[in-house]
Amino acid sequence: MLATVIHAARDIRVEEVPDPVLSTGGDAVVRVVAACVCGSDLWPYRGITPTHAPHRIGHEFVGVVEAIGDDVQRIAVGDFVIAPFYVCDNTCINCRNGVSTSCLHGGWWGSDDRLGAFADGGQGERVRVPLADGTLVSVPAPVSDAQVPGLLSLSDVMGTGHHAAVSAGVQAGESVAVVGDGAVGLCAIIAARRFGATTIIAMSRHPERQQLARLFGATHIVAERGDVGITAVQEITFGIGADRVLECVGTKESMDQAIRSTRPGGMVGYVGAPNGGPELPVRPLFNRNVGVNGGIAPVRGYIEELLPDVLAGVIEPGRVFDLELPLAQAAEAYAAMDDRRAVKVLLRP
Numbered sequence: 001m002l003a004t005v006i007h008a009a010r011d012i013r014v015e016e017v018p019d020p021v022l023s024t025g026g027d028a029v030v031r032v033v034a035a036c037v038c039g040s041d042l043w044p045y046r047g048i049t050p051t052h053a054p055h056r057i058g059h060e061f062v063g064v065v066e067a068i069g070d071d072v073q074r075i076a077v078g079d080f081v082i083a084p085f086y087v088c089d090n091t092c093i094n095c096r097n098g099v100s101t102s103c104l105h106g107g108w109w110g111s112d113d114r115l116g117a118f119a120d121g122g123q124g125e126r127v128r129v130p131l132a133d134g135t136l137v138s139v140p141a142p143v144s145d146a147q148v149p150g151l152l153s154l155s156d157v158m159g160t161g162h163h164a165a166v167s168a169g170v171q172a173g174e175s176v177a178v179v180g181d182g183a184v185g186l187c188a189i190i191a192a193r194r195f196g197a198t199t200i201i202a203m204s205r206h207p208e209r210q211q212l213a214r215l216f217g218a219t220h221i222v223a224e225r226g227d228v229g230i231t232a233v234q235e236i237t238f239g240i241g242a243d244r245v246l247e248c249v250g251t252k253e254s255m256d257q258a259i260r261s262t263r264p265g266g267m268v269g270y271v272g273a274p275n276g277g278p279e280l281p282v283r284p285l286f287n288r289n290v291g292v293n294g295g296i297a298p299v300r301g302y303i304e305e306l307l308p309d310v311l312a313g314v315i316e317p318g319r320v321f322d323l324e325l326p327l328a329q330a331a332e333a334y335a336a337m338d339d340r341r342a343v344k345v346l347l348r349p
């Protein structure tokens with residue numbers, strides 16, 4: 001089969017790789033209907049994370065189950081399934097505590113599972129899925145083609161934006177500022193509105209993304225950064241800062257922006273994977289009673305909660321995909337996101 005392999009920075013190839021096979025009774029093999037490129041895939045692409053040897057890449061996909069092991073009970077051949085961006089059993093103590101990203105038996109796409117069998121990357125024609133009962137969520141049939149982007153967003157970005165809002169404790173009637181206008185930041189706006197926030201400030205400098213932010217529920221746009229941006233947020237929020245700030249980038253600058261845009265007693269929900277060394281300034285947090293909560297989003301646990309709203313069209317996170325390419329053009333997908341010509345690219349095998 002064909003799958004995406006990263007060989008080095010800016011060297012993405014679609015190559016022939018071994019077909020996945022069932023390895024344990026708990027496995028499934030999924031034929032990928034759609035996959036996508038994540039902002040975090042750009043780190044190895046840009047060379048920020050070194051690539052020492054060619055390896056498979058991609059961790060967001062939806063597809064149809066082609067085969068299951070003898071022990072699989074919740075998933076059937078023919079099911080349309082959503083895969084979260086990691087493998088989990090959904091039964092261990094960490095999964096039950098709502099942190100399935102810390103699953104005691106979990107793992108990551110594009111690498112060996114804990115028993116030593118390979119779990120394929122998501123950007124390919126097929127994927128061997130370990131712990132299929134825990135990892136995969138079936139979508140009630142029929143699934144239309146138009147629903148695919150929204151379902152794919154539940155693999156990562158919509159669940160991650162939701163986690164930012166959950167972590168910050170967003171409640172109805174509150175003010176929320178969102179730092180970051182990538183796919184996760186845009187989904188965080190959807191999540192903030194879904195929780196009933198009435199003032200939603202999108203911090204974005206890009207006209208097309210500002211437009212999407214408005215469509216998703218942003219009531220205000222702040223294009224400025226740094227002190228000027230903080231002053232702009234304060235002017236919208238009674239001069240004190242936002243009740244909740246959702247940090248969806250992961251850099252030192254974005255974390256600083258988030259913390260300083262939060263009102264005394266408010267909370268930052270952070271989901272931007274730390275990149276460039278953000279550190280918490282404890283004394284300013286202490287002085288202003290600002291809390292910081294969040295981390296890698298345990299999206300598996302959010303899929304069932306968000307799925308009905310996606311299927312009903314109540315929320316439309318699939319709109320973050322503004323470019324669709326065949327899998328064969330994966331290299332162009334990376335380039336388009338790297339150049340910010342696309343917010344997020346959907347790949348069709």
Ligand SMILES: [Zn+2]
Pocket residue numbers: 088089090091092093094095096100102103104105106
């Ligand atoms: Zn677990």
